[in-house]
Structure formats: C-alpha cells, structure tokens
Amino acid sequence: MVQAKSWVMVKHFDGFPKDSDFQLKVEELPEPKDGEVLLEAVFLSVDPYMRWVFWNKLPEYCKTAETLSSKNPAFPVGSHVVSHCGWRSHSVSDGADLIPIMADWPSDVSLSLALGTIGMPGLTALYGIEEVLGLQKNETLLVNAAAGAVGNVVGQIAKIKGCKVVGSAGSDAKVAYLRELGFDEAFNYKTVPSLEEALKKAAPEGYDCLFENVGGYFSTVALPQMKTFGRIAVCGSISTYNDGTPQTGPYPHFTMIVKQLKMEGFTQNRWQHKNPESLKRMMAWLKEGKLKCREHVTKGFENMPAAFMGLLRGDNIGKAVVAV
Ligand SMILES: NC(=O)C1=CN([C@@H]2O[C@H](COP(=O)(O)OP(=O)(O)OC[C@H]3O[C@@H](n4cnc5c(N)ncnc54)[C@H](OP(=O)(O)O)[C@@H]3O)[C@@H](O)[C@H]2O)C=CC1
Numbered sequence: 472m473v474q475a476k477s478w479v480m481v482k483h484f485d486g487f488p489k490d491s492d493f494q495l496k497v498e499e500l501p502e503p504k505d506g507e508v509l510l511e512a513v514f515l516s517v518d519p520y521m522r523w524v525f526w527n528k529l530p531e532y533c534k535t536a537e538t539l540s541s542k543n544p545a546f547p548v549g550s551h552v553v554s555h556c557g558w559r560s561h562s563v564s565d566g567a568d569l570i571p572i573m574a575d576w577p578s579d580v581s582l583s584l585a586l587g588t589i590g591m592p593g594l595t596a597l598y599g600i601e602e603v604l605g606l607q608k609n610e611t612l613l614v615n616a617a618a619g620a621v622g623n624v625v626g627q628i629a630k631i632k633g634c635k636v637v638g639s640a641g642s643d644a645k646v647a648y649l650r651e652l653g654f655d656e657a658f659n660y661k662t663v664p665s666l667e668e669a670l671k672k673a674a675p676e677g678y679d680c681l682f683e684n685v686g687g688y689f690s691t692v693a694l695p696q697m698k699t700f701g702r703i704a705v706c707g708s709i710s711t712y713n714d715g716t717p718q719t720g721p722y723p724h725f726t727m728i729v730k731q732l733k734m735e736g737f738t739q740n741r742w743q744h745k746n747p748e749s750l751k752r753m754m755a756w757l758k759e760g761k762l763k764c765r766e767h768v769t770k771g772f773e774n775m776p777a778a779f780m781g782l783l784r785g786d787n788i789g790k791a792v793v794a795v
C-alpha cells in the first residue's frame with residue numbers, strides 16, 4: 472500500500488483561480504494487479520490549458536513519473552514515462568495512457584524537459600511553425616508570450632530556420648532573456664508607450680507570420696502590422712482565459728480581407744503521429760546547443776495550485792514545472 476496525494480477542484484473557477492478552488496486529498500493505493508504499474512511523480516507540469524480542463528472536470532494532466540512497482544513487462548521498475556493521470560503524487564495505470572521517455576534520453580538532460588522543450592510545448596512550437604505557418608528562410612515572425620514554454624521555442628526554431636524574430640513579453644527580465652536567446656527584437660508589452668509603435672519599430676517592413684499565444688487586445692493591434700498574405704497560427708489566447716465576461720470586438724475580418732491574411736487555429740496533437748521523430752530532432756538541436764532551455768521550477772507537490780496560478784499571472788521565464 473502507498474499513500475497517494477492528489478489535488479482536486481472543489482469549485483469551478485470564477486475568473487482567476489483561487490486557493491479555495493483546490494483541495495488536497497490523501498488516499499491509500501492498492502498494489503498493482505497483473506498488467507498494471509505503480510507510478511511515482513518526479514515532475515508535474517502546469518500549463519495554461521489546465522484552466523479549461525479543470526473547468527471541464529477532466530482529469531488529464533501531464534507528469535514524468537518513475538515506475539515504483541510493476542506487473543507490466545512494458546514498464547519495468549525504474550523506467551520513466553510521461554503520464555496523463557492527473558495532479559497526483561502516485562497512481563496505478565494499466566499502461567494504456569503512458570508514453571515511455573525517448574529510449575536514448577541523455578543522462579545529462581533533466582527529465583523535466585519531457586514536459587517542456589522536448590515535450591508537448593516544444594512540439595506545439597514546432598508544428599505551429601512547420602505545419603501551420605510553413606515558415607520560410609528570411610521571413611519575419613512575431614511571437615507573443617515569447618519567454619514562456621511555447622514562445623521561447625518558437626523564437627529559437629525560427630532563428631534556426633534563418634528568420635528575423637520579434638518577441639514580446641511581460642517583464643524586462645523576460646525581454647533580456649529573449650535577447651540572450653538571439654531574438655532580433657524584443658520588448659516589454661506592459662511598459663511600451665504604444666504597442667502599435669513598438670510593433671512597427673521592431674519590424675518596419677511588417678510581419679510575414681504571427682505565432683499567436685495571447686489573443687485579445689494584442690491580436691487586434693498586431694493584425695494590421697501583418698504584410699499582405701501574412702499567415703497567423705492561433706495557438707493560444709491566454710489574455711482571455713480568466714475573463715468572467717467574454718471580451719468583444721473589434722473584429723478582425725476587415726483587416727483580414729484588406730491584407731488577405733490566412734489564420735488557422737491548431738492543437739499540437741493533430742500531428743502526434745510525428746512526435747517520436749520530432750522529439751528526436753529537437754533533442755539533437757538541444758545537444759548541438761542550438762536550442763536552449765530554461766525552467767521555472769516550484770518545489771513540492773503541496774505547491775501545485777500556487778505554481779499553476781503563478782503561471783497564469785506570468786511569474787515564469789521558460790517552462791513552469793513542479794519538482795515533487
Ligand atoms: N494549441 C496548442 O496545442 C497549445 C496551445 N498552448 C497555448 O500557448 C500559449 C502559451 O502557453 P505556454 O507556453 O504553455 O505558457 P507560458 O509558459 O507562455 O505561460 C503563460 C504566459 O502567458 C503570459 N500571459 C499571462 N496572462 C497574460 C495576459 N493577460 N496577456 C498577455 N500575456 C499573458 C505570461 O507571460 P508574460 O509575462 O509575457 O505576459 C505567462 O508567463 C497559451 O495561450 C496556451 O494556451 C500551449 C500548449 C499547446
């Protein structure tokens with residue numbers, strides 16, 4: 472028997488999440504039966520989409536976990552997996568929802584990156600750039616929430632592809648980080664006197680591509696800065712996730728007509744058949760020093776809600792994870 476801790480939602484979020492929306496539970500887990508494994512979380516992920524998963528009451532969150540005991544030969548004791556079994560310290564799985572960590576994962580690379588650059592957020596960046604935008608050498612790309620888990624990888628891949636990259640982020644420390652990563656232009660959208668002027672100054676020629684993570688007001692101001700035939704990958708809309716009352720207009724249609732823009736929403740799982748090859752490609756970039764990784768690590772399972780709310784507030788530079 473093992474004592475398992477889990478976080479559950481006791482009240483639907485009303486606007487920004489609150490401590491009182493979450494409750495910590497403790498339960499005894501039985502020994503795994505034939506075909507099952509007992510997992511212990513090593514790192515847990517907090518991601519913006521969880522704002523919606525909680526709302527829908529779906530217990531689907533990601534973690535890297537180590538097999539503690541196993542009656543499933545596919546996952547021997549000591550093996551590492553990415554699992555979707557929730558904000559839980561321990562869980563029993565029949566293996567169906569488990570993704571083994573890449574076979575030749577280097578020993579000097581933290582397993583936490585399987586939740587970040589070499590995991591779902593990194594894949595989101597890659598597929599947004601290659602499958603949705605079809606980004607070409609020498610094009611100019613704009614990415615917002617650029618110092619976050621997806622955004623920083625977007626900018627770095629676009630640099631690998633020989634593009635000009637402009638990033639916006641919400642603090643001067645984040646802007647300094649973007650410069651360190653090789654972004655051509657970066658600005659703090661919270662302190663620039665005019666977002667429109669900042670976008671124009673960073674790329675007077677306009678933008679071929681926008682990797683959209685933020686939505687709302689930023690999107691309204693950025694669309695007119697696109698070049699004719701510009702392409703927009705709508706990855707996220709985090710500026711609207713905690714709205715009690717949905718934001719309304721101005722609406723993008725007129726700008727889209729005049730500029731003849733192409734806009735496509737996506738979720739990364741559309742290309743999951745490509746994940747093994749894509750993860751290997753990104754691991755190779757990381758080992759060659761072309762892809763740098765930074766994490767915002769919160770320690771302790773008991774701090775999961777705080778880490779999640781911190782992410783939604785913008786506390787993180789790089790990927791927000793919890794070390795259990
Ligand atoms: N379509 C898909 O398959 C996926 C989509 N996503 C989306 O990508 C986006 C980035 O996710 P991810 O990289 O994991 O998260 P991040 O690591 O970027 O963290 C979220 C960041 O969003 C920014 N932010 C928060 N509130 C606002 C606001 N009101 N206005 C502008 N920016 C805000 C903050 O940065 P700052 O300080 O710069 O404001 C914060 O650090 C999200 O919209 C997410 O939903 C993520 C994964 C998969």
Ligand SMILES: CCCCC/C=C\CC(=O)/C=C/C=C/C=C/[C@@H](O)CCCC(=O)O
Pocket residue numbers: 519520523524533553590591706707708738739740
């Ligand atoms: C499914 C959430 C719908 C809410 C949409 C809001 C914003 C966009 C966004 O953030 C989407 C994120 C999608 C994430 C999907 C994750 C799953 O495929 C789990 C992936 C886990 C993994 O492979 O590591």
